[in-house]
Amino acid sequence: MTFTNGVASPSKASPPALPNGDSALLASSTGAPTAAPVHAFATRAIHVGSEPELSSSSGVSTPLDFSTTYRQTRVGSHKGFEYSRSANPTRLAYERLVASLEGADAALAAALAAQGLDGDAAAAFEAGPAGVAFSSGSAATATVIQALAGHQGHIVSVGDVYGGTSRYQLKVAGPLQDVQTTFVDMSYSTQGDAGDVESEEEQDRAIVERVEQAIRPETKLIMVESPTNPCLSLVPIRLIASVARKHGVYLVVDSTFANPYLQQALSLGADVVIASSTKYISGHSDVVGGLLATGNPSILSKVRFLQNAHGAVPSPFDAWLLIRSIKTLALRTRQHSLNALAVARFLDSHASAASVSGGGGLVRDVRYPGLKRARETPAQRRERHLAWDQLSDEAKRWLVREGYGRDSEGGFPCGGMVAFHIRSDAPASQSETGTAERFLEKLQVFTLAESLGGVESLAELPLSMTHGGVDPAHRAKLGIDGELVRLSVGVEDIDDLLHDLETALKAAVQPAN
Template sequence: MSPVQIPPTPPNGLNGHVQPLTAPVSSINSLSFSTRALHIGSEPSLSASNGVVPELSLSTTYQQSKVGQHRGYEYSRSDNPTRRALERQLASLEGNADRLLEENLVAEGLNEGWEAGSAAVAFASGSAATATVISGLASRGGHIVSVGDVYGGTSRYMLKVAQELQGTTTSFVDLSYQLDQARQVLKGETEEQKREQDERDDEELSERLEGAIREDTKVIWVETPTNPMLSLVPIALIARVAKKHGIPLVVDNTFSNPYYQNPLTLGASVVVHSATKYLGGHSDVLGGVIVTPIPSLLSRFRFLQNANGNVPSPFDCWLLIRSLKTLTIRSREHGLNALRVARWLQEVGVPAGLVRDVRYPGLKRAIESKGERRERELAWEQLSAEAKKWIVKQGFSAESEGGFPSGGMVSFHILSEEEGSQTNSAAAERFLEGLELFALAESLGGVESLAELPLKMTHGGVAPERRAQLGINGELIRLSVGIEDGDDLVADVERSLRAAIEL
């Protein structure tokens, strides 16, 4: 289990602080997600005391035996043993990125003396990771093509920071299959007809993306599922278009997480996370991460990590290492509970006149629009091998009645029937303030359940016209379903919904 050390040589145009990659041996690399989460980065051989928990290294500087000679660490902003352990763990979990990086290094002849570290680069927050990717790839007048339904903080950075301070422009494009919710699946539609329609939809989506790409386009940025509408983006399809144009595809994987979805294996160039959410999982640590197996991009991000100094503290890294060890079991409970809540909302809340519509990627409705059917199938296709294996063992399939677990987020529009529902959130606020188990709070991905009103909370800074286009109105509610007892969560939602609507 001891790590393979790639010998260092003088820096590859970066700086003297960047450390060589410590790559997991193939025997560890080939093990399951859960096993890697527990062992990579936590090898006892890396601890001075052979501890099974990585040491919390708080030193900000390190003694050198001679000028320029040290044991791999000089200054904690540049590198830190606890942060290095976290980065190795993250790289292993997000698509086994260190293995992909090693393959790319060999293919490019860079494996001897690689200086830019592991494929994962840790940051102080998700916003810091986002800013690093955008500034590193699209500053000085570059252009970004972004999915339309993007996190409010990301669009704020694109429009208020990158555009105003760096000359970067952004085009927002709908890259989902939900453009026409009114088209219902025809009764008696054959599999051949479905396949032909799917091909036309793929072509239309590709054309929308192609139409937005310009000569100065430097990045294609997507979230999937999106925040807060939970629309899905076909990663492999977008990746093919991106590759055709030689443009990096960046996927924000925060709303899913590496257990459920591995964008790198589907063709993405870069993955970013707010580690504050599912990776941390306990609402007690702030962090972000960039993962890429592409050497040139990784070198750039690693340089900016050190130059800008947006690094997490050693204690935050230690907390994230602890949390990632339970990501598998937490993700499974999140998914089962979220599916349960989504099914109740769809099967009881909608017929009872309490709910207008429900968004959950794995939800199977009795009557589906073509977009809903396609996104459910896409949710199944984009599941990681680990998640799909477990889901099948639980008796689910892509066509299971009611659907299958596909993550912990649920969104829905409460049926208020009040005038001006675009801005009138009275019914939604009554519901949110009446909840007992779901805390009224921003953020997501913690073990406890959270609920919020995107219109006035997470997406309050998004332009009103864009909110209207996306369906972010006074009726939209976003739930982060935790790991409490599922019956208790459904009962909490039902009680508060009925009290809010049946006045």
């Protein structure tokens, strides 16, 4: 049975698997047709990179190869491996798995076919698999900026971005590569429309205008997160991809908060997808890693060169752990999403009650892309629709089977992250965090900690933790204040999670006299 387009080593590869009589096509980032994979996501997550032929004993678990160097039968003659920093069998298996799940292997095959190369050439592409593994998400980010921004280039970046990404853009790429970054709001939900009705065309035009106004002759790439960190805004990837193509720049999408089960950024028009595999890919808070996937042969060659030159690669054991973790990615993502929607609905019930009564309440507002509020602005409704439209076909099939649709009452599950503003006496303050801190310290099931995506539920205060190094004025503009709490909702029993939140909220917002 064929599950992917690679086998044991780069020197022995078989052609990409194509659908059996299935003519379904997806558009690649270059506009060339991309063949849909023959097996579903959950099947590939279990089998790609774990083929029994990789093991001398035909084991069903990926062999763990700790060797740092490999025997050559004569000078320059080997089985595709010379030194483990450059290529390692276990890491290669993981990279093939990443390429398959992100759809990058099929996109690469299509791009090479457009250049007149057949499937065999695509499968044995000298740069290696279309998925590239790094020792951290920050290493993946740094590598793609170095590969694409070059010297004296310019980046248009989404404004609501992970603090580590903005740190690299401004404090590393800026002074060392003379690369400048312009931050732009690319979302619908952050616009203060106050309920005024706007057409979808007007909403789109506003985003396009903001991005195009930031593009310069030296602009090399547009970098976005979707959903964003920590405000969980969505970027219309297809729309931004059309702007990138129009201006001849690359589009890089950070899908850390989504993961490939929920979002296929390459099929939406991105040239490159990056992510911190520490988060949902690992899912167990025990591996630090990063990934990159692309169907563009030129970008892949550049990134592969830098991966080897920098040496920021995961260990074989980390790669093995990530393969093991991905086997349950679909299952985990479904439960994360179901729990997160329940949490978002619970928090929104407190926000809605306060709005109706005019009283203080416990929650000011809730941010979850799939949440359908009782009263929502046109921008919020548009973003909810976008959340559905940008879901992968696999995720939509699951949701339809479970009875969910784009306009289901209360919304639909679409990820495990929730953010909300707790109600305090100091709204929008960049210094007063007392109420939020009391809430976080009262939690018993949620753990007060940075990071996200693990099976355990985590809670944090972005203002003082993950985004403490972001410019205060920029934080305030994004709504990152002393009331904003970010939750990574795990897979525990939902009743325990909701009781934990309710108890902590009441203790924090209505403390005993």
